[in-house]
Amino acid sequence: MNPIAMIVNAARRLDALLPGYFPETKHQHAKDFGWPDDVRFEDALRMYRRHSIARAGVNKTVLKTWQDFPALWETEKAGNTKAETEIAKHFRRIGLWRALAEADRRAIVGGYAGVILRFADGKAFDQPVGVVPGGLEGLVEAVPVWCNQLAVADWIDDASSDAYGQPKSFTFNEAAIGGTAGRSFTVHPDRVLIWSADGTVAPRSDLEPGYNDLLDMEKVKGAGGEGFWKNAKSSPVLEVDKEAKIAEMARAMGVPEDEVADAMNDQVEEWQKGFDKLLMLQGMQAKTLNVTLPSPEHFHSIPLLSFAASLGIPAKILIGSQTGERASTEDADEWDRTCNARRENIAKPRIKALADRLVRFRVLPDRDWFVGWSDLTEASPGEKIDRAVKMASINQTQRDEPAFTATEIREQAGFEGKAPAPYYDEADLQGPPDDPDKKDE
Incomplete structure (x- = not known):
């Protein structure tokens, strides 16, 4: 052997x-394949900032999830009570929902994000929050920060504590994201809302599963662009004949023989800058070296589809393609269900946690607050009217009794309850007045 x-x-x-x-x-x-062994926060952030497909995946997810803003309700249905109205007004004034939407965006990129809550309690950020005076006015601001700017400084290691394993304090470093100077201070957990899939700092970036696909798309796009550039640039390859007289060429160029190569480089560079330049060759033959490129679309579409699958977003939604009405409608419905699930499983629990904390600080009235949010899968007003029209049309074709009641049709059209009774004036109910000139027959 x-x-x-x-x-x-x-x-x-x-x-x-x-x-x-x-x-x-x-x-x-x-x-x-040129893939990293580990995806760091800096890698994910660079992809979000520089890769168009990564940015589209993150932004479209956030924009659809936060297509409209939620609300806090005193019951399971909106009652438009005084408290609900005041809360909605104050949250809108301080931009709370926009801050939470931005935190959601940053959590997709970094795995988790922080929302630093600023209260008018007269205490430093590193102090716990007690009862905040002023009610709603006690919540002044909500500031979203990147995970790299907010790190756990210390953990609660007392096994007998109910908060065992929870952060004891955070360190905020504003300059951690592309800055040379900024604020840096310690923050108490009472003043920090962690925004992530499970409310902890453990989750990884949502871009990590599809990170290799993003790199592959960069390679295909970059290689294709570089190949077309090289073909368009048409750098000549100079083939020196064995009979070439370098000494005569040097004299013609006015340079020593050992500087002919540099002079030729300068001449080729000047020749490439304009079409009217002279390329002086003596005993040399200029040839172009073309790059044969296959169509990059097929090689680009494979990682594109894979990246779209990693985020659970239909490829047509991701890149904005609208080929085929039926396919686009099905993709849109699937995307609505996905973002509806994000609301239920990620956004609503974090909002409820914030509401419970604000109740504890007496910023909100002592209630078991419900998070109300519209249903993304609900039909549009136009679709509801079309559905009601079809139901009414079916009723007209029935010989015996209608297939749908008026109440059912109204509900499909977006209205609740029975149709209001027609209005009658009291005089109409009494009938026409008697004609004094008319005699009984």
Whole structure:
């Protein structure tokens, strides 16, 4: 047996005897394909800022989820009570919902984000919050921050505490995101709302599963652009004939023989800058080296579809394609359901946690507040009217009794309850007045 075969067989035996001890060396995908072993926050942030598809995936998710703003209700249905109206007005004035939407955006990129709450309680940020005077006016501002700007400084390690394993304090560093100077201070957990899928600082970036796909799209797009640029640039390849007289060329150029190459480089550079330049060759032949490029669309679409799947967003929604009405409608319905689920599983629990905290601080009245939000899957007003028209049309085709009641049709049209009774004036109910000139027959 040759030495190479002996080494291979020995390695196989060792791997079988000690499984998992020897690393897999046959395929190192990250190294072979140019993918990172780990995706850091800086990598995800760069992708969001510089990659158009990554930015579209994040922004479209946030814009659809926060298509309209939620509200706090005293019951499971909106009652338009005085408290609800005052809360909505104050939250709108301080921009609370916009701050939470921005925190959602930053959490998608970084895994989690923070919302620093500023109260008018006269205490420093590193102090716990007690009873905030002024009610609603006690909540002054909500500031969204990136995860890299807000780190856990200390943890509660008392096993007997109900808050065991929770952050004891945070450190805010404003300059952690592309800044040279900024504020830096300690923040008490009472003044921080962590926005993430589970309310902790553990989740990873939503861009991480599709990060390799984003890199592949960059490679295809960059290679295609570079290839077309090289073809358009048409840099000549100079082939020197064996009979070329370099000394005569040097004299013609007015340079020493050892500087002919530099002079030719300068001449080619000047020739490429304009079409009317002279390229002086003596004993040389200029040829162009073209790059043959396949169509990049197929190679670009594969990682595009894979990245769209990693975010759960239909590819047509992600890139804005509207090919085929039926396909687009189905994609839009699926996207509505996905973002509805984000509201229920991520946004609403964090808003409810904030409301409970504000109740504890006496910023909100002591209620079991409900988070009210519209249903993204609900039909539009036009679709409701069309549905009601179709139901009324079906009723007209029935011979015996209508297939739908008036109440059912009204509900499908977006109205609740029975149709209001027609208005009658009291005089109409009494009938026409008697004609004094008319005699009984």
